[in-house]
Amino acid sequence: MIVAAALCPAAPLLVPALTGAEPVAPDLRSACLAAAADLAEAGADAVAVLGAGSQTRRWDRGSGLDLAAFAPGPGARRPAGRPGLPYPLGIGGWLLTEAGYRGDRLLQSVSAQDSAGRCAQAGAALAAARPRLALLVMADGSARRSLKAPGYFDDRSERFDAAVESAIGSGALGWLLSADRRLAGELMATGFPALQALAAAMAGGRLVTQVRYSGAPFGVGYLVASLRVTG
Amino acid sequence: MAVARRKGARAGMSEAREQGLLKLGAHSFGPRDLLVMAIVNRTPDSFFRPGDTWEEPAAMQRVHRAVTEGADIVDIGGVPAAPGPEVDVAEEIRRTSGFVAAVRAAYPGLIISTDTWRHEVARAACAAGADLINDSWGGWDAGLGAVAAEFGAGLVCSHAGGQRPRTRPFRVSYADVMADVIEHTTRLAARAVADGVEPARIVIDAAHDFGKNTWHSLEVTRRLDEMAATGWPVLVSLSNKDFVGETLNLPVTERLAGTLAATAICAWQGARIFRAHQVAATRQVLDMVAAIRGDRPPARAVRALA
Numbered sequence: 275m276i277v278a279a280a281l282c283p284a285a286p287l288l289v290p291a292l293t294g295a296e297p298v299a300p301d302l303r304s305a306c307l308a309a310a311a312d313l314a315e316a317g318a319d320a321v322a323v324l325g326a327g328s329q330t331r332r333w334d335r336g337s338g339l340d341l342a343a344f345a346p347g348p349g350a351r352r353p354a355g356r357p358g359l360p361y362p363l364g365i366g367g368w369l370l371t372e373a374g375y376r377g378d379r380l381l382q383s384v385s386a387q388d389s390a391g392r393c394a395q396a397g398a399a400l401a402a403a404r405p406r407l408a409l410l411v412m413a414d415g416s417a418r419r420s421l422k423a424p425g426y427f428d429d430r431s432e433r434f435d436a437a438v439e440s441a442i443g444s445g446a447l448g449w450l451l452s453a454d455r456r457l458a459g460e461l462m463a464t465g466f467p468a469l470q471a472l473a474a475a476m477a478g479g480r481l482v483t484q485v486r487y488s489g490a491p492f493g494v495g496y497l498v499a500s501l502r503v504t505g
Numbered sequence: 506m507a508v509a510r511r512k513g514a515r516a517g518m519s520e521a522r523e524q525g526l527l528k529l530g531a532h533s534f535g536p537r538d539l540l541v542m543a544i545v546n547r548t549p550d551s552f553f554r555p556g557d558t559w560e561e562p563a564a565m566q567r568v569h570r571a572v573t574e575g576a577d578i579v580d581i582g583g584v585p586a587a588p589g590p591e592v593d594v595a596e597e598i599r600r601t602s603g604f605v606a607a608v609r610a611a612y613p614g615l616i617i618s619t620d621t622w623r624h625e626v627a628r629a630a631c632a633a634g635a636d637l638i639n640d641s642w643g644g645w646d647a648g649l650g651a652v653a654a655e656f657g658a659g660l661v662c663s664h665a666g667g668q669r670p671r672t673r674p675f676r677v678s679y680a681d682v683m684a685d686v687i688e689h690t691t692r693l694a695a696r697a698v699a700d701g702v703e704p705a706r707i708v709i710d711a712a713h714d715f716g717k718n719t720w721h722s723l724e725v726t727r728r729l730d731e732m733a734a735t736g737w738p739v740l741v742s743l744s745n746k747d748f749v750g751e752t753l754n755l756p757v758t759e760r761l762a763g764t765l766a767a768t769a770i771c772a773w774q775g776a777r778i779f780r781a782h783q784v785a786a787t788r789q790v791l792d793m794v795a796a797i798r799g800d801r802p803p804a805r806a807v808r809a810l811a
Contacts, residue, residue, distance in 0.1 A: 292720070294719075294752075296754065340678070344676075344678050346679070346721065348727075357680070361676065361678060423673075424675035425675065426672075426673070462675065464675075
């Protein structure tokens with residue numbers, strides 16, 4: 275079962291090596307590190323990283339973030355392990371290491387190509403994988419929050435992200451399972467399948483949520499939260 | 506894909522291409538010639554000096570000045586690359602084809618390029634006198650080659666990372682960005698040959714910033730010699746782009762020095778066409794690079810010679 279969970283955006287810009295000399299989004303980064311550090315200290319048997327990918331599947335725990343895929347250059351090295359790890363899992367793994375976590379890990383991707391039911395199933399199976407599991411979900415809101423956003427502006431994006439935040443913030447995650455998948459896709463909420471898996475993984479538990487960050491400084495919705503199971 | 510590339514390489518390996526000949530309009534250029542392509546936007550909302558040449562008289566003034574400053578080609582576009590208000594085919598044609606005809610009438614020998622990804626717009630522009638179709642969106646519209654072939658025009662084959670026209674890249678990543686650029690652009694070039702475009706009129710372009718983050722554009726710049734080694738003439742479009750702005754942390758109005766540095770590096774590695782806003786400065790850089798390479802004598806050398 276899940277004893278604690280954290281939500282962070284799967285934004286590559288969390289990784290300082292990708293963003294150049296000047297500090298980028300320091301408040302977002304520290305919120306993510308704090309959320310990951312909480313998980314590292316949750317007393318779990320393992321931490322599972324959950325994120326969206328092109329397939330719904332588990333990955334070798336040795337797989338790591340391929341920095342060179344985002345920032346090629348002289349001296350850029352490819353990671354050990356099998357290639358093809360979805361970047362949300364790579365960034366989540368990086369975040370855990372950065373937060374000082376050295377214990378056992380599981381890596382699970384869920385795909386927007388698969389149904390909400392299939393993603394929920396993967397989330398529930400993940401929750402059952404260890405007696406005491408902590409869960410790090412790497413998922414973003416809409417990438418269409420402003421004119422300068424990657425997906426340009428869509429005036430439905432803010433309401434959608436607010437509804438997600440409300441579900442996460444209130445602990446009533448059930449809404450995520452019934453939410454409009456097509457709308458999530460149109461709004462470029464690329465992490466949404468992972469949020470559905472999160473909802474299934476946490477089903478039945480009573481949750482207390484601490485929202486650590488909420489905003490869209492680059493036009494992509496970022497929500498950082500810690501979810502504690504109270505009973 | 507590999508099969509297509511091999512077939513394309515055979516089809517494209519004409520005698521003219523082996524000599525590095527590039528044909529644009531009635532002109533022929535050798536592999537050491539460096540050409541400036543001046544940007545002329547018939548748009549109210551392009552990123553650099555938005556609306557500057559939206560009105561036709563201002564656009565024609567821009568052409569006059571570009572020619573005076575040493576432009577070899579003018580590239581006329583009617584739709585900004587960034588997302589924004591929809592510009593449909595009819596409106597894009599309205600913005601560009603009449604102006605192409607006007608420039609053709611004013612400058613019978615000037616090389617005119619049409620900056621579009623749509624074959625309907627390219628057809629209208631070629632009918633009005635354009636010599637080259639500059640498609641920055643990676644061959645999204647497969648009908649461009651047939652239009653170029655029909656009019657004896659050239660075609661720029663670019664790499665946009667599979668992005669739909671007028672979309673921004675979002676967390677794009679590549680196992681090897683330059684390998685992807687070469688694979689895609691040479692495949693498009695082979696497709697153009699198959700469509701009947703004259704091989705000596707086909708150009709390839711890495712399309713900096715298109716489907717790329719800043720690291721990717723820097724890598725493409727660093728390794729541009731690999732594109733030149735394909736034998737296809739290479740165009741670079743660097744002018745005042747975001748990869749320059751992010752590298753130097755400068756707004757769009759202050760990116761000339763960075764643009765020119767990238768221009769020199771690309772010229773040194775074999776790029777042959779340079780799409781630019783600031784024509785005079787670009788021409789100076791290219792003349793200097795040509796002199797350093799030994800392709801162009803100094804304008805006047807008397808220092809220590811008198």
